[in-house]
Amino acid sequence: MNGMRACLTAFLLLHALVLPGALAQEALPSRYAAVRPSPDGIGKVYLGREIAQVMSFHGAQWLERPERMEEERPDRVLAALELKPGMMVADVGAGSGYYSWRIAERVGAGGTVYAVDIQPEMVRLLEQQMTQRGAANVKAILGTATDPRLPAGTLDLALMVDVYHELEYPYEMLASITRALKPAGRLVFIEFKGNDPTVPIKPLHTMTEAQVRKEAAVHPLVWQKTLSDLPWQHVIVFRKR
Numbered sequence: 001m002n003g004m005r006a007c008l009t010a011f012l013l014l015h016a017l018v019l020p021g022a023l024a025q026e027a028l029p030s031r032y033a034a035v036r037p038s039p040d041g042i043g044k045v046y047l048g049r050e051i052a053q054v055m056s057f058h059g060a061q062w063l064e065r066p067e068r069m070e071e072e073r074p075d076r077v078l079a080a081l082e083l084k085p086g087m088m089v090a091d092v093g094a095g096s097g098y099y100s101w102r103i104a105e106r107v108g109a110g111g112t113v114y115a116v117d118i119q120p121e122m123v124r125l126l127e128q129q130m131t132q133r134g135a136a137n138v139k140a141i142l143g144t145a146t147d148p149r150l151p152a153g154t155l156d157l158a159l160m161v162d163v164y165h166e167l168e169y170p171y172e173m174l175a176s177i178t179r180a181l182k183p184a185g186r187l188v189f190i191e192f193k194g195n196d197p198t199v200p201i202k203p204l205h206t207m208t209e210a211q212v213r214k215e216a217a218v219h220p221l222v223w224q225k226t227l228s229d230l231p232w233q234h235v236i237v238f239r240k241r
Helices: 003-012 057-063 074-080 100-107 122-133 171-182 208-216
Strands: 032-034 042-044 048-054 088-092 112-117 138-142 155-161 183-194 221-226 233-240
Touching: 003 057, 003 088, 003 221, 057 122, 074 233, 088 100, 088 171, 100 112, 112 122, 122 138, 155 171, 171 183, 171 208, 183 208, 208 221, 208 233
Parallel strands: 088 112, 088 155, 112 138, 155 183
Antiparallel strands: 032 042, 042 048, 183 233, 221 233
């Protein structure tokens, strides 16, 4: 248990630093508000939620920790995604590709996984990981803070695993991801459960189901279901109208 807590502490310390007042000087779209940054936030508020700091590529080892199998149960997550051969899937904020290659196995050679990250160093690491695993159907994409650069109207499924709460421009990113979905395509948020004292994650790196649904409701997305049987996370599923 002490080792797990030390690992979590190291992970949170590896988040990128934001200079106090930086966002106050930025010309923010009216949908955002600038505030004094909290220790784990960037000083930017969207729909009542301060956006969390982004995990640096230096923390990639934490993404591949063996304990993740028990703490997050990726086997249950993958089952909940209802993946089928030939599907087109986007793993937004893919990091080291922990989920990308697992999804790639399930969609098969006839399917494609677009693995998106905004850090060039993380994209290079992801490409190395996919080469080592022979995941030829994973396409790495270097996105931007506002655009994941996904092909419009092509995706059966897009997912974000412990990522959405860190997006610097959540409205713009969610709008872009939604445009990339096919009609009735699914968008899945996987987030650490907010307001749950059993989840050993700092509050800004968690989200409640209500907050996720509030932010998704701004877009042409219809809530389908929420799965809360994971140890630390919930899986919140939407469909494009």
